Amino acid sequence: MKLYSYFRSSAAYRVRIALNLKEIAYETQPVHLVKNEQQQEQYVALNPSQLVPTLIDQDQALSQSLSILEYLEEQYPATPLLPKDRIERAKVRAFAQVIACDIHPLDNLRVLKYLKNDLAVNDEQKNQWYQHWIIEGFKSLEKQLQHSNGQFCFGTQATIADCCLIPQVYNAKRFKIDLSAFPKIESIYQHCLTLPAFLHAAPEQQPDWE
Secondary structure, three states: OEEEOOOOOHHHHHHHHHHHHHHOOOEEEEEOOOOHHHHHHHHHHHHOOOOOEEEEOOEEEOOOOHHHHHHHHHHHOOOOOOOOOHHHHHHHHHHHHHHHHHHHHHHOOHHHHHHHHHHOOOOOHHHHHHHHHHHHHHHHHHHOOOOOOOOOOOOOOOOHHHHHHHHHHHHHOOOOOOOOOOOOHHHHHHHHOOOHHOOOOOOOHOOOOO
């Protein structure tokens, strides 16, 4: 199994966590987004969207992090990342989609590049944009975590929700966002950082870390 990844990509980070939680061995193939390696012909043939991650399994190229997480759940059911209860599964998926569909697309690297390079937004304004959309999303997420035990988003073990939350919190901290208004989010983040599956998926642990 091969994962095309960029160390700072939160979408790739989600998949790295899931692979580690399921103890699935994989090879990392770095794709440097800042250097536009995702636009190279060989990679575009694998992923026409020119994004990461791309997972190669059984000679099939799979894209979009949430789709990959669902695939891993079905293909490698050991260490499940979704609850058995149908309603709880829907809640986990909804939580993950707030991050992957509402927050992340607005703060994606290509959006930030467009703001700066095409719309002439300065760094301070770009950072304000980034912080605004994370804070707005975290307001919703914190409310959805009212019944969390403070260790995981839902229940007593990691789910797809945690795979998505931890990279987003990492980004929030990188942009110096005060998380004091989000105690559940902060608590879950700190707990997950004690677990090897999350630690080994962190950007600093990747072969392309710079």
